[in-house]
Amino acid sequence: MKERFQAFFDEFYNFANDLSEKAGLVKKTSNKAGSYRNYLAFIFVLFEKNSNIKISEPNSLETYQLIRAMVDNDTFKSYNKNEHYYPSATLKCYIAFLSDQRMREEMSYDMMINNASEQDLIKEDNENDVLNSEEDNDKIKERRKKILLNGRLIYQRSIKEVILAKEKFEWKCEINPKHETFIAASNNKPYVEAHHVIPMAVQELYESSLDISENISCLCPTCHRKIHLAKSKEKGEMIEYLHSSRKEMYFTKNINVKLDSLFNYYNIF
Ligand SMILES: [Zn+2]
Ligand SMILES: [Zn+2]
Structure with missing residues (x-):
């Protein structure tokens, strides 16, 4: 083997x-x-x-x-x-390995969607109107199809879901609304970044779509860098916090995620 x-x-x-x-x-x-x-x-x-x-x-x-x-x-x-219990520890290491590779690209996809323009949103809206005009927000959404981006197949992310999440948190950092940011020239709103709490990098493991506003956190630029790049302890505290307020929602959306698995996805040991 x-x-x-x-x-x-x-x-x-x-x-x-x-x-x-x-x-x-x-x-x-x-x-x-x-x-x-x-x-x-x-x-x-x-x-x-x-x-x-x-x-x-x-x-x-x-x-x-x-x-x-x-x-x-x-x-x-x-x-x-x-x-x-070495075999089960090995499997944890295996999923951490797989998601680590995919998480490396996650941040750049995050930024692409964060910097999407007004026109991109209009374009997306038009496409969605044709595709699913009778969309109901309480319904469990199935994961979306993969699209080809820069030569890689990735799950598509919706600009609309990102904006819904930012509006829900009133364009403030979910970790602490007092965190400092600045006013973005593009929309005259406080600059915040969207981040998928269960990363899109592991969408393959879930039948339900992870690209829903409820799974998206709204973070100040520092917190966003931190959740991707900080040491285990700091990352872990943030993820535990973001997960705790979403636990029930995940359950109703048929997304079965334990904090333990989330830690594996974020390479926290
Ligand atoms: Zn992110
Ligand atoms: Zn913050």
Whole structure:
């Protein structure tokens, strides 16, 4: 298995290694990353044997999801227990690895939608009028189709949802409305940035759309940089806060997200 996906396993190993060093959890000599790599390879083998599905692309959220579905069966449970829960820790590291790669691009997509112009909004409005004229806001929206942007397939984001979120927070920072910003020349409103609390980077894992105003936070520029780039502790506090006020909403929208999984997506350990 490790030979079949050599490049993938090398990258995964490097990621796990960085992670354990950053977290200061282990001594350099303990080779936790090596164990994670071995466990993941074994989990792939186990999955292929149990499901009769051949993994073609390990670097994919779809593959993760298929494998994740296996953890509730008894074979995996006893294997996990016998191996002192290393396999489940390995899967956490696997999803953190996959989302970390996708999160690197998240900020630039955020900025694209934040800087969308009035004309872009009108254009989007016209397109949507044709597509779903009878749209109801309380309804659970299905995830949208992917679009090709700069040579990559990504889930489309709506300017309208961004504006709805900013209006809800009155163009102030959701973390603290007193946070300083400035008046934007483009619309004469306080400059704030939209950020998807459950990142669009992991939309693949959810059937319901994550591109809804309720999942969008309105942040001052500093807080927005912070949620992407700060150290685990600071990021974690922000995410816990943003998640706590949305828990029930997620439930009604059929979006099942535990704080634990959110931490994995944001690479918080
Ligand atoms: Zn963001
Ligand atoms: Zn702020």
